[in-house]
């Protein structure tokens with residue numbers, strides 16, 4: 193019996209020291225210093241090279257894959273166990289209590305940008321691998337820790353890496369939360385863009401502009417529209433509409449134009465039903481009027497298919513399954529100008545068993561009816577490892593053994609780094625109940641949790657590779 197916690201404890205001082213050194217490299221994306229072999233800039237490259245050199249001096253085989261990613265490997269055998277981490281960080285931002293790249297220790301925590309996302313978990317996984325290697329345990333598989341360098345932007349790192357390198361037989365990514373995230377919905381970001389224009393005739397009420405939302409993955413909290421040719425009475429109607437729906441906003445008249453403003457409630461696009469979509473409310477109000485042909489098709493498309501519906505029911509694409517739950521739909525951006533026509537951006541999160549081809553056709557056909565074409569912005573297919581997969585069983589057992597807590601499986605609407613592995617789950621390093629500090633000011637990792645995660649990873653690597 194190996195006491196994994198004790199093995200970690202013996203190496204505590206150097207683990208903390210090595211993590212601090214890694215955190216002190218300001219590895220944010222920097223296009224200005226990007227070059228061949230360092231596609232994301234000098235600092236990210238420095239962090240990558242630093243870890244690969246360290247690994248090599250610790251006796252691992254290292255490989256730098258064109259600066260996009262690198263790996264350290266040991267063990268022997270046909271199969272490969274992979275641990276996927278990333279060493280790039282988002283910019284520090286403002287409001288920190290200490291220098292975000294000093295990695296200061298206060299109250300048993302290491303404060304730094306990247307402490308929990310993802311350098312702390314990366315160093316935990318590295319030490320885990322080092323412990324298994326130093327104990328000289330017999331393995332039947334190879335173990336490889338992969339360092340990505342572009343997780344916070346476009347995942348070019350893993351795309352490039354897996355184009356050239358072997359896909360692990362199974363593995364985990366310590367870049368989210370414990371116990372195990374085993375299923376992730378499919379993500380489809382798209383836009384309906386007006387392609388057919390019809391000339392207005394004199395006397396039409398004109399939709400001059402409509403603007404709401406900046407990001408597809410957020411429910412818009414503000415909308416504004418300018419309409420020409422409506423009578424002034426509309427202002428009173430609008431105020432009652434605002435009141436009836438518990439919203440804030442107002443309208444004012446200038447010349448023959450009315451400007452409508454509406455405040456909604458912004459929430460994350462994976463839970464659109466908990467927000468109040470300002471764009472959809474404003475379109476709903478305006479749908480009580482008829483407009484010039486182009487303005488009319490914009491308002492009707494929004495209102496007929498998106499208003500008061502975050503599940504795709506009006507489109508006929510509503511779906512849910514036992515693994516990942518319901519399909520959600522967030523209309524995140526609305527832009528209309530009289531000259532350029534309309535664009536409506538949507539963020540769709542669909543269950544793993546969903547018939548996406550059909551949904552794609554529905555979205556295409558519906559847009560078509562209103563003179564809009566469907567443009568894909570991003571598509572990430574659903575990701576899921578079956579519950580009875582040996583990977584899941586092993587990781588659950590290890591988690592329970594090391595923490596004494598009950599392990600369980602989590603499915604989410606977002607995407608984790610684990611989806612770049614064929615058979616991969618997200619496994620830590622945030623523990624249940626820990627505050628989510630990734631990308632926030634005063635990001636930290638609790639040292640006790642860092643040690644606990646290291647012990648979990650060490651046992652997990654051993655159990656998976658033995």
Ligand SMILES: [Zn+2]
Nearest residue numbers: 309310343367
């Ligand atoms: Zn991350």
